Amino acid sequence: MNPEREIQAFVVNLTGINSSMLRNAPKFYEVAKRIVEITDDCILVAHNAQFDYRILSTEFRRLGFDYERKTLCTVELSKHLIPGQPSYSLGKLVRSLGIPVTDRHRASGDALATVKLFKMLLDKDTNKTIIKESVRLNPKLQLEPRHLDILEDLPSITGVYYIHNSDGEIVYIGKSNNIKKRINQHFTGTNHKSKKIQAQVHAVTYEATGSELVALLKESEEIKRNKPIFNRALRRSIFTHALYSFTDENDYINLKIDIADGRKKPITTFSNRQSGKSFIMNAVEDYNLCQKLAGLYKTKTSCFNFEIKACLGACVQKESPETYNKRVKSLIDKNSYSNKNMVIVDKGRDVDERSAILIENGVFKGIGFFNLNYQINNIEVLESIITPMQNNRDTQHIIQSYIRRNKRLKVIELKET
Template sequence: MYAILDIETTGGKYNEEGITEIAIYKYDGHEVVDQFISLINPEREIQPFVVNLTGINSNMLRNAPKFYEVAKRIVEITEDCILVAHNAQFDYRILCTEFRRLGFQYDRRSLCTVELSKDLIPDQPSYSLGKLVRSLGIPVTDRHRASGDALATVKLFKILLDKDTSKSIIQQSIRLNPKRQLEPKHLDIIDSLPSITGVYYIHKANGDIIYIGKSNNIKKRINQHFTATNQKSKKLQAQVTTVTYEATGSELVALLKESEEIKRLRPIFNRALRRSVFTHALYSFKDENDYINLKIDKADGRKNAITTFSNRQSGKSFITKAVEDYNLCQKLADLYKTKTSCFNYDIKTCEGACIQKEPSESYNKRVEALIEKNSYSNKNMVIIDKGRDIDERSAILIENGIFKGLGFFSLNYQINNKEVLESIITPMQNNRDSQHIIQNYLRKNKRLKIVELD
């Protein structure tokens, strides 16, 4: 029997969070046989970013039961069950913390659907609950609310049970106690860190940097390092004495700084990472009939790529959407192998470039528009993103298609002023990784402000 749950919290300092909402679905492997859903008055402040994320505010919780009033029901519905959650370590820790405040020792076995998904559904671009269920076609309502996320986890868990035909992985993944007691030095480090976007540096006793990473929430990411149980994390946990960080505000700035710093400092725990952050690229060529063809292929530094991707599936998803958005031919985009017309032509959504019915000139214009939008080759521009403070923005400079560097500026400055630009930009290395990071970020963040330069 499984108790599939999701918990929403107040946010705040590690082990000082309170529960604002809980949803538990008791599942027998075939259907939900019982459920418990409730808002909870945490008797503490809710962090503003959590209110924005979940929509749960203090007014909604004023008359909600306090945890001690629902504790007995939680114990009963999870009795003799394996707890299942997406990132079970977090939900289990929060439950244990609340029960410990009541003087009660709460022990359950658990399963984490993040770990299971990585084993049973490999090569997904993301294992966050929202992106994973969307990629699997699982409908989800009330995202970031306990009931909606728990129900999505129920549907995901059904798929995982079906995929684990031998039941061996799930059996091996059940943990008697997923919580890891953090050492005092780890707790002190976590307490000293902010929940901001930036690059972090993990140091050992002599000050040497042994790991560099980036995160949209540095405190949360370091906590994950300190509670992970794989061999690399255990070695890192044994050696760490200090964590320093650099705020960036912008995830793009953090990604670029992380990439350059890893190449420059080569920390021992980063060396296992792949040399490149991308494996595939989009290429174009003209066929014998003068039509521009597109092809996703393994990245090759000797060839001029339009844009790059972290894996083949990411590239395939991109080109499939591009065919739809730009009314392109499946055959000429290498999505439909045929010697005659493509499938889209048969259903009247392709103009017939596959059989030379549409003139190459008109077809190529649409392909060139796609290439222009997704390649900054020969472009002069500044990408404007978040800054470290509310009245600051970050600037990423591209000159003639080459990444020159980045900096921060006050909203009072005119960023298209060449003298201002030169004064704020810190030069950085232009390489294939930085190009991939920028192109990938531009694809995913359509509303970024871009200033074209003369």
Template sequence: MVNPEREIQPFVVNLTGINSNMLKNAPKFYEVAKRIVEITEDCIIVAHNSSFDYRILKTEFKRLGFPFKRKTLCTVELSQQLIPDMESYSLGKLTRALGIPMSDRHRANGDAMATVKLFKMLLNKDLEKVIIRDAVKIEKKSNIPTNLTTIIEGLPSDTGVYYIHNTEGEIIYIGKSKNIRKRIIQHFTGKNSKSKKIQKLVSTVTYEKTGSELAALLKESAEIKANKPIFNRALRRTIFTHALYSFTDKNGYINLFIDKSNREEMPITTFSTRTSGKHFLFKAVEEFNLCQKLTGLYNTKTSCFKYEVKECSGACINEEPVDAYNKRVNSLIEKYSYANKNMLIIDKGRAIEEKSVFLIENGIFKGMGFFDLNHQINNRAILESLITPMENNRDTQHIIQSYMRRNKRLKIVNLN
């Protein structure tokens, strides 16, 4: 333990279980700095997400006026190279998936020992000796010019919309991110053509916190249309390429199918690719006990595969009553579409005590706002004053439907 000489932030206490009282008698950094220099001399620092640990060490030594420089190896990056397709590369989940025992999570000894065992496993997997030959990183000097570094220092690590301005104050790019600061750093260090142009023209960056990613997506879409920044021209053309639609066949059964999202009729929900749409349908078939043939997943003129294994009730060959089958299809449509609905979508706000609210009337998106107290959204007059009107168009429909499908814990309030 090291005493940071400041209060521990609540989210760190919740994550690690370490609070300020536990650190009262711990040594301060300057008291252990000499020992850190000695034990890391001529060594490579191996850590899980080493850039974070190394940045902390460098920052503390910089406060002491000491230039701390070491080589580093990151077991996150190495794991991604040598053990691809893992569900998660966090230390806890990765070690659990690999059967590496771990004790004292979020304590120096427990995390370090788990990293040692993981690193040994990676060395064994590295048959081509990539780690030894190539993966040792000698510290790179910052390639961000001083003026850009100054801009970054003033940005928050919050969800929201950001605006990149040129020297005339004109907005040249609008974007959204769950971490505004991190995203701007990516713009300022990117090597592609657009990033280089932005780096050359940027004078300042302004931002608006939204708390909710849905709010950020909707604001980004609306404000790009309103401002037409020069580096946003291609945005939204291909983000939602496919959608889920329905029709009733000659036997009265409701059929579902995936098609390109440029059709005239209102889709049930939308997808970024045909593949993601098909993946959704396969899961929906299981959840609502639907027929593979009537969802376009099994091309046949007779019964579907699930009927052969007694998992389909026979809608594919007109055995199941139409009303019974259509009732389940309508349950799916009801769950994933907001057509003709009057409702509020409640999501995160910009502060702990605040929530964001999105108003849908008769299936039409009316706008969004923020509130602190529940009575504010229960009173229709107050609610309407809180809402900032926004345009309902194909993009907003895509954004809301996709977000509702991906975020199962959203609070939905049906309006009478």
């Protein structure tokens, strides 16, 4: 913008912008109408929003226009949601969080960096305070909404969606690989829950995740935190069966699919018995295991595979326990992240972004997003971009099931610093 006055020396030193660079830039009165249009019914988000809003209000007042908008300050939000940072200036903060910034102290560069920072803050706001407050305050949404109008603004992307009532409260949380299609199903459904949602829906907000795994983890975490009234009481777990191991009297490691028992530590978990059985059948083939010791073939003698020379004879002690157990341990190690430090890397929300799921010492720590140009093999750096989440049996099941289904998923083993 051309401020129609000389730029002070300290501003020139700070930004590198001088008066001659702005000679042909538009004057405020030339773009004022457009600013009013693009910010209509919007909340202004800025780093140190009080400063930017004061400048805008002052300029509009000079034109005789009373400019009023709600604001959100990413400095204040950052202090609350990312405490302990050495500096909250935009440049230093985004650098410490691994957010790439170009054209520093220019409108496009600073604005894009603020957008990326705000996205990270929305991710870290697991209580959804920012979104709930914005729905409640947005005057546009105080009218009776039509379902078609809500659908029109929704994208066909992977993410988590939030259905709000007129007070901004979240009444339902869901996850989908196509948010628009899923909300349409809620709006056209004829069952009891769908009709209740249709009667109360006032707005739908969403968070893109890019990754189905991130969406599943966010949905699980946020349902537990926000307890929406139309999310049915969560079952004690979203899995019913688990894989356990024990060593028999001959020192062979045996495997067994059984009903999940919270008192025992499973290797991995399954949604039902059939998926557990399919897993074991594939494992027997992939790792050349014994059907009898894998719990698939009940017999007091040899297993069927031994008869057709497809089993090396652990069932009748023809193969040594040491040799056999080595293969079983590889299977266990592959399907359990117990005591491991690792990052699961999956799709991001944009082409130049990836999602990161951090596991430290076998404990799920949380999720985050990083730019492709950013190194993520250091636990300390990772922790600054990660939104902390609860580690529980449900998250373990979600992660292990997803890894099993997605064989080509990238997993980075981390070295302790």
